Amino acid sequence: MSGGTRLENANPMIFQRSGERLLKETDEDEDVHDPIDDREIFDLIRTINDPEHPLSLEELNVVEQVRVKVNDAESTVGIEFTPTIPHCSMATLIGLSIKVKLLRSLPDRFKIDVNITPGTHASEEAVNKQLADKERVAAALENSSLLEVVNQCLSTRSI
Amino acid sequence: MSHFSPLTFRACVVSVELHGTMAADSTLLLSLVEEFVSGLQDSKAKDTATGVKDGEFTVLQLVEALGLSLTSSQPHTRARGVQLLSEVLHECYGGLTEREVEVLIAFYENRLKDHYVITPPVLQGLRALTKCTVLPPGSAVSMLRSLFQDVHVQSLMLTERACVYNMLINLMGTREAELKGLGADFVFGFVQSMDGERDPRNLLLAFQIAKSIILRGYDLGKFTEELFEVTSCYFPIDFSPPPNDPHGITREELIQTLRDVLTGTPRFAEFLLPLIIEKLDSDVQSAKLDSLHTLTACVSQYEHKDVAEFLEGLWASLRREVFQTSSEKIESAGLASLSALTSCLSRSVLNSDSEDSLSTFLDLVLKDCKHHLCEPDLKLVWPSAKLLQAACSASSRASHIITVSVMPALIEQYNSRAQCSHRRTLLEVVQRFIQSVKTGRTSESEDSVFLDFRPSLCSVVFSALTETNSSLQITAASVLTSLAQQTGLLLDSDIELAVDHLSRLLLTEEDGSVSLAVVECAGALAELHPEAFISQMIPRLKKEMFSAPLVQDDNRAASEQHSHHAVRQRCLSALAAVSTRPSVVQQSTPVLLEVLSSAHTGGVGFSVEEVVLACRSLQRIAEQVQDTEETGRCFHDIIIPRLLSLALQAALQGDGAPGGRSPLLEEAVLSAMVPVISTSCSRLQPALAGQTASRAVSLFLDGDVSFLPDNSFPSHIRLLKKQQGDAWSQSQMVCLLMGCVCSLPRSVEVPRIDELLSELEEMSCTCSHLLSHTSAAKCFAGLVNKRAHGDSLDSRIQSTMTRVCSELDSASPSARTQAFTLVIWVAKALLLRYHPLFTTLTDKLFSLLDDADLGPLAADGFSLLMSDSADILNRGCHADVRIMYRQRFFSENSAKLVEGFNAAPQEKKPNYLKALSNIVNKLPKQVQVTELPALLSLLLEALSCPELGVQLSTLSCLQPVLVDPPPALIQQLEALINRLLALTCSPAMDVRIASIRCIHAVSRFPEHEILPVRARVLRALARPLDDKKRLVRSEAVHARADWFLLGS
Incomplete structure (x- = not known):
């Protein structure tokens, strides 16, 4: 982050991180089938880095577990995310990062929907439409500079 | 170009050296000069120098012989001539007289004005002369004046520039006063010389000179800014050495030397x-x-x-x-x-007229940071707090200024906020402030800067401790610790109140992480204020532990029972935590012993688990208490005899006790008593430990019970003899003997050791009870490990081996297993001390790998050999453990193992693979990496071995190696990936997880090596994403994510 540039939102609200999921006895049991649940999906996306701050989407409350809906049997996942400010220019990028993370982390039987929490962003509809359009997502990922930014959001923090 | 004639020079030399006669070998010298100058044979310089050193000819004669070359009209010939002279001087400068040096300097200074091709050898010559100890006064200055005047350093080649810097370094080392006489001209000359230097090697030299100029107080005159400019233009250093790093110059070195200059x-x-x-x-x-x-x-x-x-x-x-x-x-x-x-x-230092720059500056800091502290849910609260704390830790004045401004605001914020998360953040900020002052304080006598805030801070902490939010309570506990560590801050009444809160939380708080924090806080406070804990907490905990839970026969009782158990558990760990001071130990250990004895008598019902925890607490106290005479007596004269007495009472009662079987008969309890005894014997008061050992020996050998309390024992106790039937209750007590005699410092002699060894050998071979014979074997091994070298030890080992071999040949499977147990422990004891007889035992172990029954056991045994055991044969027990015994074992035996593997029949091969992976697993990483190439094919084979155990142990030894892969491994990438990917579909989840972890580690291999397999790995990892086990899925997600990032 260069010294001179100003951030869109320099002092955002910080929320607490949820701890690691607690291990249950059944998790170690070979014979028990663990279904894919909301918390598991939330764990996938909560650690995604914000494109602007050295903070995770969870810490900025962009994603919350209550806005994650999964149905393992029907193979569907629905995510709603909340930009920190209504004019956040990063909304599409954040949505794309969430989508890509899930595409990489879930079996391909799942249908993945990523949307902005209703009423939290100025151009909600446009962003939702872009994120729902398979071809546009695929095309975006062909763009190497965009892919690099997405990968940065998805990489585990370094330096 | 001047045409100076060397004749004048020669005349000078001749006038000095009138006595110098032409030596007989003038022809030899002339031919050497000829061959060097015209024949361009560089080696002749060396020969000439040798001649001069051996006294065959003098420097004067050399100059005379050089005459024609030095006066030649060809610059290249003159250069060659000067070069010969310079190279000879380079070797022989030590033998020159002051007069010779003076003349030579005059000559060289003059030559600086000659043709440019002559400059390099002239500089070499001058550099040689700067090393002379007989440099005449004034010559350093004149040399430098000519140098700065006649030479433009940056037009020279790399080595010549280095030559100039080295001249300066040499002269600065020996002629500092003279150079300082040059005044600012010296600095100016240097600045001009280095201005524009590009080579890092030369820069290091130049920075070194600049550093000396600054640190040794040379007069910078009006050239301060020039000197700064000419060095600071390299800041910040951006240099990466060429790949093979031929010159050994690092970025860090350059950064550090330049920093020394700039900050000098x-x-x-x-x-x-x-x-x-x-x-x-x-x-x-x-x-x-x-x-x-x-x-x-x-x-x-x-x-x-x-x-x-x-x-x-x-x-x-x-x-x-x-x-x-x-x-x-x-x-x-x-x-x-x-x-x-x-x-x-x-x-x-403040003057009355100057402004206080510290408070001006801190005002600036406070103005920008303080208001962020009042927004505990926003991002900048932490950066602001950290900045303020950094300033706060700098000096006690700074900490005063900042705390006076910040603390009231923080306390007020805390009181006005209702949300727990806000309050916790504020409390954490407060804590960091307290800690920052603690580390920054230097003088003890000063009052704590928090003195004014003591009442409000205490009330904040105590109110937070009564909150229901666990993270707030945890933070409050650590703030309390920090406050208590501020010397002289808390009043006695505060401490009493704190202890009261802590005791209440221990008894009532169900949350595990809170009670952990409370126990930790109690431990820290008890170290500082033992009295409050002795008078308040210990009696209260004791009362609570010994109050029997109401026994009713419904579900509610079960849950009450459960919570009562949890209370006892917390009390036991708190008792251990607070016992660091001897005065506290005197009060806390009797309570723990009382738990054991009431458990035994059945007065107050304690479960086996609670008794074990009481032993753990005693162990922890023995580990952490200060080693004083007082505590030593407490453990050796009271606690250990009491433990032995209780165990013996339980053993004598056996199964048939009227009130049911005593918990002290349980293996878990005995095993928990062992470390109490061994820790006390190993670290508390060696003299008393020796006494304990001899008492224990006479108890076990003779049945001498005189030192035990509650002495109502029968007179015919024989603890090490074979008991009637398979009565194991007495024989298993041998583990307590082990704890005692095997952990003594090596300076303490174990009495009657041969007698003991015989009894133990007998017991380990004949007693069929698992704990008894294993403990006997371990005790035997522990004694053998520390026994002095010599014939008696050797013959003891020989006879034991003979006995064991015959047992191994017997038909009874249990006798064979017992014999094997003894072999493996003795082998470990000897391996650790590099005893020569170890090889006999190794051969036996290797031969057992082919054994139909004992093969798998033998393979597992290698893991025991290579790992540290917790209770015996470790450095804590003062065992004789040589460094790098694992490497030694590996290097002596890996070949045997590979050979054995190749020769073994198919069904025995897994034993070898398992043994190998057990050994490699425990090797230090550096050794693994160097040895891996030789073993790689075997390990890869082990990955495809059907046995799960072998797969798992191989994976676990591969994983650390994969983090920093040796080239041999990268060459086998294809085979490795294939086998790992195959294992991701294993039926065992442990294997799936371990193999995915390895695949994850491979993603950090050099990118160009693994890019070709990326697509295949990503496809293969799609399958475990849908694994039925969540743990496997999560590993797959991590691994796949990093493989995706590859190449971006």
Whole structure:
């Protein structure tokens, strides 16, 4: 982050991180089938880095577990995310990062929907439409500079 | 170009050296000169130098012989001539007289004006002369004057420039006073010489000179800024050495020497500080980091007036870096700089007329940071707190100024906020302030800066301890610890109240993490204020533990029972935590012993688990208590006899006790008693430990019970003899003997050791009870390990081996297993001390790998050989453990193992693979990496071995190696990936997880090596994404994510 540039939102609200999921006895049991649940999906996306701050989407409350809906049997996942400010220019990028993370982390039987929490962003509809359009997502990922930014959001923090 | 004739020079020399006669071998010298100058044979210089050194000819004769070359009209011939002279001087400068040196210098100075091709050899010659100890006075100055006047250094080649720098370094080393006489001209000459230097090797030399100029107090005159400019233009250093690093120059070295120059004098302050402010604005992380480190270094030399005019700029940059950075390194470097800057300002002496720059500066910091502390849910609260704390830790004046301004605000915020998360953040900020002052304090006599806030801080902490939010309680506990560690801050009444709160939480708080924090806090407070714990907490905990839970026969009782157990558990661990001072130990250990004895008598019902925990607490106390006579007596004279007595009472009662079987008969309890005894014997009062050992020996050998309390034992106790039937209750007590005699310091003699060894050998071979015979074997091994070298030890081992071999040949499977147990422990004892007889035992072990029954056991045994055991044969027990015994074992035996593997029949091969992976697993990583190439094919084979255990253990030894893969492994990438991917579909989840972890580690291999397999790995990892086990899925997600990032 260069010294001179100003951030869109320099002092955002910080929320607490949820701890690691607690291990249950059944998790170690070979014979028990663990279904894919909301918390598991939330764990996938909560650690995604914000494109602007050295903070995770969870810490900025962009994603919350209550806005994650999964149905393992029907193979569907629905995510709603909340930009920190209504004019956040990063909304599409954040949505794309969430989508890509899930595409990489879930079996391909799942249908993945990523949307902005209703009423939290100025151009909600446009962003939702872009994120729902398979071809546009695929095309975006062909763009190497965009892919690099997405990968940065998805990489585990370094330096 | 001047045409100086060397004749004048020769005339001088001749006049001095009139007595010098032409030696007989003048022809030889002439031919050497001829061959060097015209024949261009460089080796002749060496020969000439040898001649001069051996006294065959003098330097004068050489000069005379050179005459024609030096006067030649061809510059190249003249250069060659000078070169010969310089090279000879380089070898022989030590033998020159002062007069000779003077003449030679005059000659060389003059030659500097000659044709440019002559300059390089002239410089070499001058450099040789600068090393002379007989340098005449004034010659250093004249040499440098000619040098600076006649030579443009930066037009020279690399080595000649180095030559100039070396001349300067040599002269600065020996002729400092003379050079200082040159005044600022010297600095100017140097500045001109290095201006524009590009080579890092030369830069190191030049920086070294500049550093000496500054640190040794050369007169910079009006050239301060020039010297700064000519060096600071390299800041920040951006250099990466060429790949094979031929010159061994590192970036760090350059950075450090340049930093030494730039920070060397406050006279650079006015130039350096603006430069740092400018470079901090850079986008390059390393430049920022270097600037911050340089800032920290320079302000430690500066006074407040040097920094005064740049304070605002520096603060703006530092604030920006800490507020906006994404890198922890930069953040901590920025905080360190702020600290250094604040302590620089704190050092200033105040005049009545000058303003107080420290408080001006801190006002600036407070103005920008303080208001963020009142927004505990926003991002900038932490960066602001860290900045304030960094300033706070710099000096006691700074901490006063800051705490006075910040603490009331924080306390007021805390009281006005209702949300727990806000309160916790505020409390954490408070804690960091307290800690920052603690580390920054130097004088003990001063009152704590928090004295004024003591009442409000205490009330905040105590109210937080009564909250229901667990994270708030945890934070409050650690704030309490920090407050107590501020000397003289808390009053006795505060401590009493604190102990009251802690006791209440221990008894009532169900949350595990809270009670952990409370126990930790109690431990820290008890170290500082033992009295309150002795008088209040211990009696209260005791009362609670011994109050019997109401026994009712419904579900509610079960849950009450459960919570009562949890209370006891917390009390037991708190008793251990508070017992660091001897005075506390005197009070707490009797309570723990009482738990054991009431468990035994059945007076108050304690479960086996609770008894085990009581033993653990005793163990922990033995580990942490100060080793004093008082505590030593407490353990050796009271606790250990009491433990032995209780165990013996339980053993004598056996199963048939009227009130049911005593918990002290349980293996878990006995095994928990062992470390209490062994820790006391190993670390508390060796003399008393010796006494304990001899008492224990006579108890076990003779049945001497005289030292035990409650002495109502029968007279015919024989603990080590074979019992009637399979009565194991007495025989298993041998583990207590082991704890006692095997952990003594080596200076303490074990009495009647041969007798003991015989009994133990007998017991381990004949007693069929598992704990008894294993403990006997371990005890035997522990004694053998420490036994002095000599025939008696050797014959003991020989006879045991004979006995064991015959047992191994017997038909009874249990006898064979017992014999094997003894072999493996004795083998370990001998391996650790490098005993020569170890090889006999190894051969036996290797042969057992082919054994139909004992093969798998033998393979597992290698893991026991290579790992540290917790209770015996470790350094804590003062065992004779040589360093690197694992490597030694490996290097002596790996070949045997491979051979054995190749020769073994198919069904026995897994034993070998398992043994191998057990051994490799425990090797230090460096050894693994060097040995891996030889074993790789075998390990890969082990991965395809059907046995799960072998797969798992191989995977676990591969994984650390994969983190930093040796080339041999990269060559086998294909085979490795295939086998690992196959294992991701294993039926066992452990294997699936371990193999996915290995695949994950492979993603950090050099990119060009693994890109070809990326697509295949990604496809293969799609399957475990849908694994039925969540743990497997999560590993797959991590691994796949990193493989995706590959190549971006």
